[in-house]
Amino acid sequence: MHRDPRTHTAGLLELCRAGVHRARAAGADHAEVCAEWGHSVVASVQQNDLDGLADTEETTLGVRVIVDGRPGFATANRAGALDQAIGDAIAIAQATAPDPWAGFYQGDGIERVDSQVCDDLVAWDAPDLARRLVDRIRSLRAAHSVLTIDSAELQVSRSVRALVSSEGVAGAFATTRASGSVFGMAVEDGKVGSFAYDGDVVGQLDHVAPALDRAFARFVAQAVDALHARKGETFRGDIVLTPAAAASLLLGPLLGGLSAAQIRKGRSPYTDQLGQAIAAAGLSVYEEGLGLPGIRACPFDRDGVARSRRTLVDKGVLQGFLYDQYEATAAGATTTGSALGGASQAPYVGVAACSVDPGTIAAADLESAQKCVVVPRFAGSTDRVTGDFSGVVKGGYLVVDGERRPIHETTIAGNVYECLKAISGISAERETIYGQTAMPSLRIADVSITAG
Amino acid sequence: MRDLLKSALAGDGGTDHVELRYHSKVFRSLTVQNGKLERSTTRRREGVGVRVLSSGTWGFAATDDLSVGGVRRAIEAARTSARATASLRSDRVTLAPVDLAVGDFAEPGVDEVLGRSLDARVALVLDAERRARAASSRIQSASSTYNEIVTHKAIVTSDGADVAFRFARPELYIMSVASQDGARTQVSESVGVTGGWDCLFRTPVEQLAEKSARTAVDLLTAKSLEGGRSTVILAPAVVGLLVHEAIGHTVEADFVTSGSVAKGKLGQQVASELVTLCDSGDSAFHTGAGGTLPVDDEGVIAGRTAIIENGILKSYLHDRQTAARFGVAPTGNARAWEYSDKPLIRMRNTYIEPGDRTLDDIIASTDDGYLLDGARNGQADATGEFTFGVVTARRIRKGTLGELVRGVTVTGNAFDVLRSVDAVSREFSWDLGSGHCGKGQPAKVDAGGPYIRCQALLGGVQA
Numbered sequence: 073m074h075r076d077p078r079t080h081t082a083g084l085l086e087l088c089r090a091g092v093h094r095a096r097a098a099g100a101d102h103a104e105v106c107a108e109w110g111h112s113v114v115a116s117v118q119q120n121d122l123d124g125l126a127d128t129e130e131t132t133l134g135v136r137v138i139v140d141g142r143p144g145f146a147t148a149n150r151a152g153a154l155d156q157a158i159g160d161a162i163a164i165a166q167a168t169a170p171d172p173w174a175g176f177y178q179g180d181g182i183e184r185v186d187s188q189v190c191d192d193l194v195a196w197d198a199p200d201l202a203r204r205l206v207d208r209i210r211s212l213r214a215a216h217s218v219l220t221i222d223s224a225e226l227q228v229s230r231s232v233r234a235l236v237s238s239e240g241v242a243g244a245f246a247t248t249r250a251s252g253s254v255f256g257m258a259v260e261d262g263k264v265g266s267f268a269y270d271g272d273v274v275g276q277l278d279h280v281a282p283a284l285d286r287a288f289a290r291f292v293a294q295a296v297d298a299l300h301a302r303k304g305e306t307f308r309g310d311i312v313l314t315p316a317a318a319a320s321l322l323l324g325p326l327l328g329g330l331s332a333a334q335i336r337k338g339r340s341p342y343t344d345q346l347g348q349a350i351a352a353a354g355l356s357v358y359e360e361g362l363g364l365p366g367i368r369a370c371p372f373d374r375d376g377v378a379r380s381r382r383t384l385v386d387k388g389v390l391q392g393f394l395y396d397q398y399e400a401t402a403a404g405a406t407t408t409g410s411a412l413g414g415a416s417q418a419p420y421v422g423v424a425a426c427s428v429d430p431g432t433i434a435a436a437d438l439e440s441a442q443k444c445v446v447v448p449r450f451a452g453s454t455d456r457v458t459g460d461f462s463g464v465v466k467g468g469y470l471v472v473d474g475e476r477r478p479i480h481e482t483t484i485a486g487n488v489y490e491c492l493k494a495i496s497g498i499s500a501e502r503e504t505i506y507g508q509t510a511m512p513s514l515r516i517a518d519v520s521i522t523a524g
Numbered sequence: 525m526r527d528l529l530k531s532a533l534a535g536d537g538g539t540d541h542v543e544l545r546y547h548s549k550v551f552r553s554l555t556v557q558n559g560k561l562e563r564s565t566t567r568r569r570e571g572v573g574v575r576v577l578s579s580g581t582w583g584f585a586a587t588d589d590l591s592v593g594g595v596r597r598a599i600e601a602a603r604t605s606a607r608a609t610a611s612l613r614s615d616r617v618t619l620a621p622v623d624l625a626v627g628d629f630a631e632p633g634v635d636e637v638l639g640r641s642l643d644a645r646v647a648l649v650l651d652a653e654r655r656a657r658a659a660s661s662r663i664q665s666a667s668s669t670y671n672e673i674v675t676h677k678a679i680v681t682s683d684g685a686d687v688a689f690r691f692a693r694p695e696l697y698i699m700s701v702a703s704q705d706g707a708r709t710q711v712s713e714s715v716g717v718t719g720g721w722d723c724l725f726r727t728p729v730e731q732l733a734e735k736s737a738r739t740a741v742d743l744l745t746a747k748s749l750e751g752g753r754s755t756v757i758l759a760p761a762v763v764g765l766l767v768h769e770a771i772g773h774t775v776e777a778d779f780v781t782s783g784s785v786a787k788g789k790l791g792q793q794v795a796s797e798l799v800t801l802c803d804s805g806d807s808a809f810h811t812g813a814g815g816t817l818p819v820d821d822e823g824v825i826a827g828r829t830a831i832i833e834n835g836i837l838k839s840y841l842h843d844r845q846t847a848a849r850f851g852v853a854p855t856g857n858a859r860a861w862e863y864s865d866k867p868l869i870r871m872r873n874t875y876i877e878p879g880d881r882t883l884d885d886i887i888a889s890t891d892d893g894y895l896l897d898g899a900r901n902g903q904a905d906a907t908g909e910f911t912f913g914v915v916t917a918r919r920i921r922k923g924t925l926g927e928l929v930r931g932v933t934v935t936g937n938a939f940d941v942l943r944s945v946d947a948v949s950r951e952f953s954w955d956l957g958s959g960h961c962g963k964g965q966p967a968k969v970d971a972g973g974p975y976i977r978c979q980a981l982l983g984g985v986q987a
Contacts, residue, residue, distance in 0.1 A: 115609075118778060119778060119781040119782050120614075120782075121613055121614050121615055122581065122609055122612045122613045122614075123582060124581055124582035124583050124584060124605060124606060124609060125583055125584070125605035125606075125608070125609055126583075126584035126585070126586070126605070126866060127583075127584070127585045127586075127601050127602070127605060128585070128586040128864045129586075129587065129588075130571070130586070130588050130864065131588065144564070145563075145564065145565050145566075146565065146566040146567070146568075147565065147566070147567045147568070148567070148568040148569070149568065149569040149570065149571065149588055150570070150571075150588045150590075153568060156568065157568070160566040160568070161566075163566075163642060164564045164565075164566060164642065167564075167642040167643050167646050168561050168564060168646070169560075169561060171560075171561075198605060198608065199608040199609055202608075202609040202612055203609075203612060206612045220782050220783045221782070222778075222779060222782040222906075223964065256782065257782070257783065257906040259783040262788075264783060264784065264785045264906050264907050265906070265907065266905050266906065266907055266909065267905050267906050306751070306752075337557055337558070337665060337667075338664055338665045338701065339665070339701065339710075416567060416569075418563065418565060451903040451911050452901065452903075452911055452913065452933055452983075453900050453901035453912070453913035453933065455709075455710060457701055457708050457709070457710045458707075458708050458709060458710070460930075462913060462932065462933035462983045463901075463911055463913075463933055463983065464903075464909070464911035464933070464935050464983070466905070480907070480909060481909060481935060481936070481937075481981060483751060483911070483933055483935055483981070483983030484983075485748075485751070485933070485983055520751070522751035522752065522981070522983050524753070524935060524936070524981040
């Protein structure tokens with residue numbers, strides 16, 4: 073087995089070309105094959121002890137066809153199953169009504185091969201991966217004896233994606249990634265604290281240690297403080313969302329609402345809102361099509377369209393929507409290179425990475441209100457059509473006159489689209505979340521808070 | 525496939541414990557929205573997952589090479605990993621002895637599902653969506669999704685498991701979006717089973733579609749609830765989510781080892797005497813529960829485990845490793861989602877056993893509270909604290925059902941909630957068969973129970 077993903081690029085491109093040729097021969101008018109090779113090694117800790125190493129290698133294929141204007145898609149996980157996937161895709165197309173928007177992006181016939189490969193990650197020895205994880209967990213528990221680690225992982229992955237279509241798209245991108253995570257809680261004298269977890273994804277071996285230092289420090293603070301959580305207070309007022317909580321509670325629904333697919337389906341609140349203020353004036357959001365610093369995204373999207381950096385929201389004003397090839401055709405627009413999906417998925421609209429501009433207030437000063445609740449993690453449900461959300465604050469703090477104490481059984485409820493307009497503070501500091509989102513902390517006014 | 529695995533194992537001269545698991549999944553999915561087939565996919569994935577226990581340490585490898593040589597190379601990769609890291613492990617892993625499954629098993633419905641044509645599946649989703657959209661002029665849009673997973677597994681271990689089994693898991697979702705005067709609501713109804721379409725459509729499509737649309741329309745004019753502690757009657761779907769998320773996870777023995785709130789509580793009263801709570805690979809009371817399976821992924825028969833019996837905590841959920849550590853028999857809870865996943869301790873069908881009251885009687889004897897139905901997005905904590913959304917909350921005053929309330933989150937400590945149970949209905953249903961549990965990897969599970977009355981915290985909007 074060759075661990076360097078670049079050594080698989082030519083073979084995958086050839087597999088894709090063969091697939092397109094065979095799909096055409098089998099009756100497809102147009103065809104596209106996406107193939108991915110991946111090899112990962114994962115060291116895992118379970119219940120404070122090494123669980124072992126897992127070594128997985130797999131090739132995945134995705135076949136899209138159009139037969140008489142009817143689209144079909146199928147996927148399989150072995151190169152030898154290519155003909156089966158082609159047959160499945162054609163069978164689906166034949167059972168489907170013609171779709172006037174179905175079609176592939178018109179490429180220029182030039183093959184584009186690119187990579188972001190860290191040689192040190194290619195060479196990273198599996199036992200060393202396990203050793204680093206175990207050492208980290210042991211020192212964490214030596215420093216904080218109340219901590220118990222339910223699970224933790226350190227992973228290295230090497231992968232290549234290749235995409236070829238009958239319409240002149242041909243490209244491949246090879247990459248290496250390292251990721252780590254920790255999940256656990258604090259236990260002391262029979263008292264159990266709330267779960268805490270954290271982690272990160274990086275593209276270089278020398279970034280692993282600093283990224284895990286930061287993630288594990290956040291984990292420790294959350295887990296240890298939760299052990300001393302007490303009842304909160306019921307009131308209507310400010311909440312401060314940490315970057316991770318802000319991304320999950322607010323940014324997810326916002327980006328979902330900017331998807332042209334959601335607009336076409338009547339599920340977005342932002343239809344006809346282009347050029348309108350949809351958020352507080354301090355909020356600027358970008359699609360980072362090329363990825364964030366140090367961790368590049370694949371330079372072409374799932375349709376084969378070149379990705380770019382785009383402004384989605386500028387100082388609170390909506391600047392643009394997200395289109396893949398299908399939605400652009402449906403809307404009479406131009407694709408924005410926003411097709412996501414791996415080989416095992418048909419394209420769908422989304423961002424490869426995104427960022428939110430930092431503000432000017434120090435994160436600690438966001439908590440300067442007379443009374444507020446700090447939300448490190450939100451566990452609940454959000455109705456993305458209406459924007460209504462309701463759920464519990466995990467690892468939260470109540471801040472009263474500058475005094476911060478951990479709380480439990482506290483719920484928050486409101487509307488995410490209203491919250492975006494009610495942002496009253498954006499931190500100057502940002503965190504990069506799992507290599508995909510650069511996000512500051514946000515303070516939101518007038519949220520309903522209920523203590524148990 | 526048992527023969528392939530046995531051939532690969534026969535060539536292994538080592539003394540290590542070797543577990544080979546062939547796993548094939550065929551997943552089909554179709555989605556219709558507003559009369560248009562939006563998405564249709566067939567996904568095939570197969571391979572062999574290999575675990576080797578050497579020097580008291582696990583090594584795992586997964587391969588999509590289905591030749592004897594390919595599986596043998598994966599065995600060596602797993603063995604190499606185990607031996608290379610054995611010095612890093614503090615406690616040696618041992619496995620509890622158990623009679624392992626031998627033979628072929630098949631849940632009902634596999635051939636029936638495989639025999640359905642693609643055209644029949646397309647017609648089903650088109651019909652379901654059309655019915656929801658036509659149910660009311662206030663339905664702005666509707667969608668339906670049909671998913672189906674047909675699984676074939678074979679497990680061969682060096683200590684005697686030699687088993688193959690198949691099952692089919694079809695499921696249908698119908699979502700309705702209603703709008704009126706700028707207000708919008710969306711409600712999803714779903715059903716999922718282990719079995720064929722005859723089992724899936726014991727709840728007819730038209731009934732699912734009509735309920736989805738009617739609830740979405742009714743919620744348009746529903747008011748928000750003011751949060752606080754309240755008496756609540758939980759419908760089977762909500763009971764299912766509660767027992768799965770908030771109790772079930774805390775009694776998974778790996779999590780108990782980590783220090784969950786259930787640790788050290790065996791033999792203690794942890795719930796009302798009215799509560800008997802089980803997890804089972806069988807489908808109790810009604811056939812077709814979504815987490816039904818004959819054998820787990822270590823080759824252990826997946827029987828019934830009474831977790832809480834008449835309020836007393838009786839058992840945790842085990843794989844062979846934790847069973848050895850706790851000195852008990854494995855409970856058949858080791859499950860892996862794909863061939864490339866390691867088996868973890870997972871629930872199957874989790875439920876509270878029915879009682880002797882009727883729902884009507886429980887409502888009539890409730891002075892002030894809410895009837896909560898339609899579970900969504902459950903999460904629970906190491907502490908037993910849980911939170912999940914319910915689609916509808918109906919006010920109860922002086923024994924009578926009143927107005928509908930929207931957007932409610934239920935929060936509490938699961939054991940406190942179960943201690944507060946003072947009524948359990950005789951009506952029982954499985955209601956989470958279309959759900960998946962997440963624990964690093966997904967698992968198809970089901971959960972349900974009777975209606976129960978208890979105390980919980982409702983998250984609402986403060987005036």
